[in-house]
Amino acid sequence: MAKRLPHRRVVIVGGGLCAALISRQLTAQGVDVLVLERGIDHANGPAARLPSQRDELRWAQRQGLMQNWQRETYTLRHTRHEESLPVRWMGAFLPGEGVGGAASHWNGQTWRWSEYDPALRTRYETRYGKSAIPKEMPLQDWGTTYAELEPYHDLFEKLFGLSGKAGNIEGLIQAGGNPFEAPRRDEYPQRPLEITEAGIIFKAATESLGYRPFPGPAANSSGTYLNPDGQRLGPCQYCGHCERFLCEAHAKATPDGLLYPLLRTRKSFEIRTHAQVLHIDYDRQAKRALGVRYLDLESGEEYQQPADIVVLAAFTMSNTRLLLLSGIGASYDPTARHGVVGKNFCYQTQSGVGLFFRNRWINPFLAAGCTLTAIDEYNNDNFDHSALPFLGGANISAGVTNGRPIRSRSTPSGTPRWGTEWKKANAEWYAHSCGVGAQGSCYPHVENYLDLDPVYRDIYGLPLLRMTFDFRENEVKMSRWVTEKVGEICKAMAPDIMGPVKGLQGPFDSRVYQSTHVTGGTVMGADPRSSVVSTHLQHWDAENLFVVGASVYPHNSGYNPTGPLAALALRLGDDLVRYSSRPRQL
Amino acid sequence: MGLYLRCILVMAVVSALILPRAARSDAPKKAAFDQCAVCHSTDGSNGTGPTLKGVFGRQSGTVAGFRYSRAMRGAGIRWDEKTLDQYLSSPQEFIAGNVMPFSGVDDPTERASIIAYLRALN
Amino acid sequence: MSDEKKPNDRRSFLLQAGLAGVASLTSVALPAGASTPDTALIAKTEPAARSFHSLGPEEAAFIEALVNIMCPADQFTPNGVDCGLAIYIDRQLAGPYGQGDGRYQSGPFKQGKPELGLQLPLTPEQFCKAGIAAVNLACKRDNGATFDQLAPAAAQAVLEKIEDGRMTDPRLPLASWFNDIIYALFIEACFADPMYGGNRDAVFWKMIGYPGLPATHTIDMVRYRGKPYPGAQNPKSIGDFS
Numbered sequence: 021m022a023k024r025l026p027h028r029r030v031v032i033v034g035g036g037l038c039a040a041l042i043s044r045q046l047t048a049q050g051v052d053v054l055v056l057e058r059g060i061d062h063a064n065g066p067a068a069r070l071p072s073q074r075d076e077l078r079w080a081q082r083q084g085l086m087q088n089w090q091r092e093t094y095t096l097r098h099t100r101h102e103e104s105l106p107v108r109w110m111g112a113f114l115p116g117e118g119v120g121g122a123a124s125h126w127n128g129q130t131w132r133w134s135e136y137d138p139a140l141r142t143r144y145e146t147r148y149g150k151s152a153i154p155k156e157m158p159l160q161d162w163g164t165t166y167a168e169l170e171p172y173h174d175l176f177e178k179l180f181g182l183s184g185k186a187g188n189i190e191g192l193i194q195a196g197g198n199p200f201e202a203p204r205r206d207e208y209p210q211r212p213l214e215i216t217e218a219g220i221i222f223k224a225a226t227e228s229l230g231y232r233p234f235p236g237p238a239a240n241s242s243g244t245y246l247n248p249d250g251q252r253l254g255p256c257q258y259c260g261h262c263e264r265f266l267c268e269a270h271a272k273a274t275p276d277g278l279l280y281p282l283l284r285t286r287k288s289f290e291i292r293t294h295a296q297v298l299h300i301d302y303d304r305q306a307k308r309a310l311g312v313r314y315l316d317l318e319s320g321e322e323y324q325q326p327a328d329i330v331v332l333a334a335f336t337m338s339n340t341r342l343l344l345l346s347g348i349g350a351s352y353d354p355t356a357r358h359g360v361v362g363k364n365f366c367y368q369t370q371s372g373v374g375l376f377f378r379n380r381w382i383n384p385f386l387a388a389g390c391t392l393t394a395i396d397e398y399n400n401d402n403f404d405h406s407a408l409p410f411l412g413g414a415n416i417s418a419g420v421t422n423g424r425p426i427r428s429r430s431t432p433s434g435t436p437r438w439g440t441e442w443k444k445a446n447a448e449w450y451a452h453s454c455g456v457g458a459q460g461s462c463y464p465h466v467e468n469y470l471d472l473d474p475v476y477r478d479i480y481g482l483p484l485l486r487m488t489f490d491f492r493e494n495e496v497k498m499s500r501w502v503t504e505k506v507g508e509i510c511k512a513m514a515p516d517i518m519g520p521v522k523g524l525q526g527p528f529d530s531r532v533y534q535s536t537h538v539t540g541g542t543v544m545g546a547d548p549r550s551s552v553v554s555t556h557l558q559h560w561d562a563e564n565l566f567v568v569g570a571s572v573y574p575h576n577s578g579y580n581p582t583g584p585l586a587a588l589a590l591r592l593g594d595d596l597v598r599y600s601s602r603p604r605q606l
Numbered sequence: 607m608g609l610y611l612r613c614i615l616v617m618a619v620v621s622a623l624i625l626p627r628a629a630r631s632d633a634p635k636k637a638a639f640d641q642c643a644v645c646h647s648t649d650g651s652n653g654t655g656p657t658l659k660g661v662f663g664r665q666s667g668t669v670a671g672f673r674y675s676r677a678m679r680g681a682g683i684r685w686d687e688k689t690l691d692q693y694l695s696s697p698q699e700f701i702a703g704n705v706m707p708f709s710g711v712d713d714p715t716e717r718a719s720i721i722a723y724l725r726a727l728n
Numbered sequence: 729m730s731d732e733k734k735p736n737d738r739r740s741f742l743l744q745a746g747l748a749g750v751a752s753l754t755s756v757a758l759p760a761g762a763s764t765p766d767t768a769l770i771a772k773t774e775p776a777a778r779s780f781h782s783l784g785p786e787e788a789a790f791i792e793a794l795v796n797i798m799c800p801a802d803q804f805t806p807n808g809v810d811c812g813l814a815i816y817i818d819r820q821l822a823g824p825y826g827q828g829d830g831r832y833q834s835g836p837f838k839q840g841k842p843e844l845g846l847q848l849p850l851t852p853e854q855f856c857k858a859g860i861a862a863v864n865l866a867c868k869r870d871n872g873a874t875f876d877q878l879a880p881a882a883a884q885a886v887l888e889k890i891e892d893g894r895m896t897d898p899r900l901p902l903a904s905w906f907n908d909i910i911y912a913l914f915i916e917a918c919f920a921d922p923m924y925g926g927n928r929d930a931v932f933w934k935m936i937g938y939p940g941l942p943a944t945h946t947i948d949m950v951r952y953r954g955k956p957y958p959g960a961q962n963p964k965s966i967g968d969f970s
Contacts, residue, residue, distance in 0.1 A: 069654075070675075070705035071969035074941050077920040082825065093832040096844055105840040105847055108832040217954040244641040254644035257707055259943035269707040269944075270644045270654065383957055385938055386949050425919035425938045437891070438798035438914065439884075443935060447804060450936035451960070476834065529843040675969060698942060703969050709944035 022313055022322040028054045030596065031312055031327035033297045033342065034334030035059070036121020037582070038568045038589040040279035041176070042331060044249075045593025047286040051600050054325070056295040056314055059118030063276055068266040076424045080264045085125050087115045092478040094337060098490040098527050099467060100354060106476045106484065112529070113367075113536040114264065115335040119293060120276030122335065122536055123582065127263040127389030127421060128239030128272055130182055130586075131579035132173050134400045135202035138162040140575060143401055144411060153411070156466045157494060158364060160574045163546035163555030166202050172587035174205055180273035180586075181245035181253045183390075184208035184237035198234045200396040210242045213256065215419075217382050218454035219393035222418035225512035231395040236417060238390030239273035239582075251278045260422035262389030272389065294318045298480060300330060300346040302562060309348075309565040315480065328603075329596060332542070332567040333589070339571040340365075340470050340541030341485040349552055349561050352469050354488070360552045362470040364540035365487065366576040367528070369414065369460030369495045371503045373510045374430050374519030375453060382454045384423025392419035398505050399578040400461060410497040414460035414578045416506055418513075423450070430455070432517045456510055458502045459535070460524075461578040465492045470541045490526040499523030537581050539573040556606035557592050563605060568592050635726070638719035641711075648727055655706065661685050662725045666701070677703030690721050777925075778815070781822035782853060786874070790860045791817055793876035797883045798914055805931045808917075816917035816926030817856075826853035848901075852909055859905035862897040863890065922965045933963035940964045 030046060032039040035057025043053045066072035067085055078084045089110055097104040116122040136143040141159040144152055153159055186207045187197025212235035215223070219235075226233045240262065241253035256271040270277055283289045294317040301310040301324065311326035332339045343361050344351055350359035394417035396402055405411055422428050430453040431445040473486040491499075500523035507521035545551030548560040553572060559565040568589050570581040595606055645655035656669035666683040667674040681701045683689050693700045694717045696710045711717045780788050795808025795817070805811055820826055828851035837849045848855060864874045867886060871878060875886060889895040891911075893903040917926035919933070921940075927933065933940055937960035948957065 070707055071941055071966040074943055075921055075966060077916060077924060081916060081920075083830065088830055089832045090828075090830050098841075098843075103838070103840075105838060105844045106832050106834070107845050108847065109830070109845060111845075214949045214953070220954070244644065246640070252640075252644045254708075255641055255946055257709060257943065258945040258949040259707075260945075261943060268654075381952075381954050381956055383952060383954075385943065386945050386952065386957070423938060425933060425936060426916055429919075429936065437911065438887075440800060440802045440804070443799075443802065443804040447935050447937075450938065451957075475836065527841065527843045530845050531843065677969070698944070705942070705969055707942070707944055709946040709948065712947055 022324040024324045024326070027311070027326040027328070028052055029327065029600065030054070030329045030331065031056065031325055032331040032333050033300075033312060034121065034332070034338065034569075035119050035280075035291055035293070036116070036333065036335070037123035037275045037279075037586060038333035038592075039331070040120075040275035040283065041586060041589040042333060042568070042593040042596065043283050043289055044279060045590060046596055046600070047283060047289045049597045050288050051597060052288045053290070054327070055289075055291040056297050056312065056325070057119055057121075057291060057293050058296040058317065059116075059121075060293050061119045061276070062124065062266055063119070068268055070268050073265060073268045074259070074261055076261075076426050079125075079261075080424060081426055083114055083264070085116055085118060085264065085266070087117050090479070093484060095473040095476050095484050095486045096528075096530055097486070097488055100488050104473055104475075104486045104488070106473075107530045111531040111533055113534070113538055115337065115536065118276075119280055119291065120274050124266055124274045124276045125264050126239075126272075126274075126536075126582070127580075129390050129392070129580040129582075130177070130180070130237050130239050131415075131583045132166075132202050132204070132587075133577045133579055133584050134200065134402070135166045136401065137575075137577050137584070138164055138166055138169070140401075147401065148405060152405075154494065156492075157411070158464045158466060158550070158574075159411075160364075160543070160545050160547075160550055162544055162574060163551075164544075169584065169587040169591065170202075170205065172590040173583065175590055176583070176586040178209050179247050179249065179251075179278060180239050181209050181241050181247055182237055182239055182273070183210040183213050183235075183242035185212050185235050187234060196234060198394070198396050199232050200399065200402045208237065210245055213238050213240060213242050213388055213391050214258070215393060216387060216391045216454075217380060219391065219419045221377070221380065221513050222393050222456065222509070225509055225514075226395050229509065229512055231397050231509075233393050233395050236390050236392035236394050236419070238388070240388040240390050241271045241273065247278060249278070249282050251282060253278070256388050258386055258388045258391070260385045260387045260420075260424060262387075262421060296480070297334075297342065298322075298345070298482065300332075300342055300348060300565070301326075302346055302348050304347075307562055309559075309562045328564060329600065330562075330565050331592070331596070332565070332571075333569055336538045336541055336569060336571040337470070337485050339567055339569055341472070343542060343552070343567075344470075344472050344485070345482055348559065348565070351471055354467060354469055357466060360543070360548075360550065362541055363466075364464035364543045364574050365468045365470045365489060366462040366464055366539045366573070367489065367491075368535045368537040368576060369412075369462050369491060369499050369524050370457065370534045371414075371460070371499050371506070371522065371524045372455045372457035373503070373506050373521055374432075374455050375510055375513060375515040376430070376432055376449050376517035377452050377454075378516045380452060382420060382452055384420040384428060384451070384454065387420040387422050389421055391421060392417040398458075398502050408497075408501065410494050410501065412461035412463055412494065412498050412578065414458035414498070414502040416456065416458050416502070416509065418454060418456045420454050425450075433519060455519075456506050456513075458499070458506050459578060459580070460495065460499055460502060462491070462495055462539075462576045464540065464575055465494070467492070490528050491524055492526070496523065496525050499525075535580075537570070537576060539570040539576040539581055542567045542571040543574040544572040545574065554606070556595050557588065558599075558606050564599075564603065566592060566596065635719040635723035638711075638716045639723045641708075642720065645706075658724055659727055661690075662728050675703060675705040677701055678705075687721055687725070690724065691717055694720060780815075780818045782826060783814075783818045783821070786864070786876075787857060787860050788814065788818070789876040790864065790874070793878075793883060794887070794910070795914065795917070797880060797887060799918065800880075804935050806928075810928070811918070811931055812922075812926045812928040813914065813917040816920070816924055817913045819925050820913055820916070821853040821856055826856070827851055828853075842904075846904065846908055855900075855905060856909055856913075858900055859902060859910070862900045862902060862905075863895075866895055866897065921967075923967050923970075930963040930965050933965070934961070937961075938963055941966060941969055
């Protein structure tokens with residue numbers, strides 16, 4: 021029998037970036053907030069200090085900071101005509117666990133997305149006609165606009181001290197920045213990171229082809245920074261231990277570094293770690309969330325935590341799963357094409373070409389999480405799709421983010437996998453190789469969705485979340501086309517050896533890392549028939565329940581997802597201040 | 607211009623150069639120290655790095671309650687202008703194996719600013 | 729791909745590389761037919777560093793032969809055993825990884841597409857040992873000898889057969905055994921931090937030019953961009969900062 025705890029005003033599930041941003045807004049107005057995080061606080065542990073921080077085996081290979089698959093994993097099938105099986109060790113994406121969540125161990129690449137992304141369906145229909153969008157692609161507008169989110173993007177960038185070069189300040193295109201950038205009110209808070217040798221080669225090649233390269237926007241601090249809340253960032257050490265690692269130099273902008281320390285000084289804020297939320301208590305008649313039920317992982321005790329307002333701010337998969345487990349909202353049925361929870365599940369379409377330069381010292385170990393030089397000419401709808409058999413595109417970039425020796429060595433095709441020739445190739449090429457990558461959009465498909473697995477359960481006895489997903493025709497065609505463009509750029513870079521030019525194809529391989537950018541499942545929108553939450557992220561079937569994170573994205577763009585979800589979280593924080601003083605449909 | 611007037615002029619110019627600098631002398635030192643402030647307090651509390659309150663004249667690796675690396679504990683250095691300058695110039699060359707996640711300050715003027723700031727803490 | 733050097737040509741590597749700190753290289757029991765170990769060196773190493781936690785004698789013989797094939801002594805490194813690769817693998821099998829820590833281990837267990845990952849009810853340690861037994865059985869059947877008794881060229885051929893699925897076992901997916909477990913452990917053994925037992929003296933890091941710790945590169949990022957990095961000749965590992 022769960023022990024009933026004293027009631028709280030706002031309970032947030034998941035102690036990551038979104039919870040921290042929402043809490044910042046709420047507690048500034050004195051609103052009581054309780055955050056429940058199932059992981060621990062890693063701040064002063066071995067992941068955060070030298071020399072143990074620099075352990076590739078422990079943190080990168082063995083996924084030391086990530087979700088424990090033994091307790092809970094995801095099942096996968098490529099189509100709903102197959103049987104799903106559990107992914108017993110997930111390689112493809114890595115949800116973090118602990119205070120700060122995935123944003124404590126991320127690379128820090130932060131984009132605002134295209135100005136038209138929130139109204140993507142309208143954009144494509146207007147430009148190419150209604151029939152340009154395939155029937156099986158349920159693209160939908162978000163119901164909000166970039167203009168509404170811009171002030172929150174600006175605030176987030178200043179809180180996180182982003183390093184970069186603006187490309188569009190209030191409509192004026194800036195040299196050296198991204199000419200396709202959505203208009204911003206201000207330059208980036210800090211100057212860009214140092215360019216890499218790989219970036220120099222890429223920059224010259226892309227400029228010669230008429231493209232406009234720019235430094236990738238970075239939540240790695242290029243200098244010393246003091247944010248508006250008085251929190252500090254130190255200078256990035258370019259240590260090459262960014263993604264999957266915590267930053268020992270306080271140079272990577274993270275919630276645990278910049279937000280939670282501040283929040284902990286506020287009286288109205290509390291965070292409980294070791295708190296695994298199992299269920300949202302829901303009054304179906306009244307259409308209200310009553311609170312949550314959670315398991316204290318230290319004591320084994322189960323608790324009922326009543327709340328006036330419940331916010332799901334966990335990882336994409338967890339937000340979706342909690343709604344399904346709690347029976348809130350109609351789950352998506354792909355046969356009837358009915359229901360909303362679980363639909364529009366998307367990922368990221370990655371491809372790339374490896375390059376080898378005999379006489380250039382690429383030095384991959386001199387790198388940070390965001391030391392990339394990029395072009396956006398072939399991203400999203402930045403180019404004319406009229407004569408093309410796909411929609412969407414990719415951000416193309418070169419650089420190095422690390423030279424970690426277990427996973428980040430490149431050898432030319434045909435190199436044996438062991439022995440003296442293998443050693444020779446490694447010795448010859450390690451310091452002289454890099455890649456050009458395409459990080460592509462992934463649009464929704466009616467056959468890509470999330471639901472509860474009928475067979476497999478987690479360690480608490482609850483059904484696992486099932487992914488029915490593959491890269492379908494649109495993404496395969498887009499990837500093939502964009503990767504050809506990558507190939508042309510690579511030729512212009514004049515490497516001694518160039519790897520194969522091949523787009524991404526299915527079947528989706530759970531063993532291969534391809535970003536932690538899973539999105540969708542609890543999508544936002546103006547129409548309750550096709551969305552789980554409103555444009556203010558308020559649940560259509562529970563007025564006091566809100567959901568935020570990449571799970572609300574109706575599609576994934578050709579960018580890392582963190583930027584818009586941070587803006588949405590800050591805006592939700594302000595919305596919740598209003599809601600808290602006057603509960604209503606926002 | 608007579609010699610007397612010339613001297614006055616020179617003194618005035620020199621004063622103009624000295625006095626304003628003295629008035630804003632804290633700003634560049636503190637600004638230089640900002641890169642250290644991320645990890646090091648000046649109020650006695652330990653964080654990612656040990657407090658630098660009282661560091662001038664202190665034996666290396668001896669702040670109570672801070673867990674130093676073996677290298678720093680055994681270094682046996684007394685922090686003064688010279689040793690701090692060497693350390694800040696290249697931490698790993700000066701005390702090999704220490705775990706301060708900082709590659710050093712290249713600019714001698716910047717180092718001098720930091721050191722002056724640290725000295726003033728005493 | 730033939731292995732022209734003898735698998736345990738440790739001394740010639742040392743002479744070529746002018747390697748200091750010879751005492752840190754452990755000499756463990758060598759496969760039959762190879763040169764005898766340097767007893768002075770064995771006496772210098774700690775028992776803790778050369779005793780097996782997981783592998784039995786036949787299994788150790790197999791793994792040592794395996795790592796010596798995959799990492800022969802040459803101008804780049806000593807042989808696999810002398811690089812600590814067998815000890816690394818043994819320690820991993822005995823530790824959390826080998827016991828299946830962090831792996832979803834609930835049934836039912838069904839075969840599936842490779843993209844869904846390994847579905848066996850075995851832990852990595854169990855899988856590794858079952859594979860060793862299966863390969864030895866096949867070697868005895870095909871060559872009249874266990875894997876560790878094969879001449880280098882024959883052993884190399886066996887691994888190539890397993891790798892691309894030409895050697896099969898009625899019960900165990902041998903290609904998966906090699907590609908998902910053995911090969912991954914081999915790579916880690918070569919390139920993980922030396923504190924885990926492999927990559928002895930950071931020999932593989934030195935080989936590729938990875939400088940290791942402390943990796944505080946703010947100044948280097950500008951000073952050595954596009955230039956050879958001096959620290960790459962003398963990599964430091966976690967032990968140097970402990």
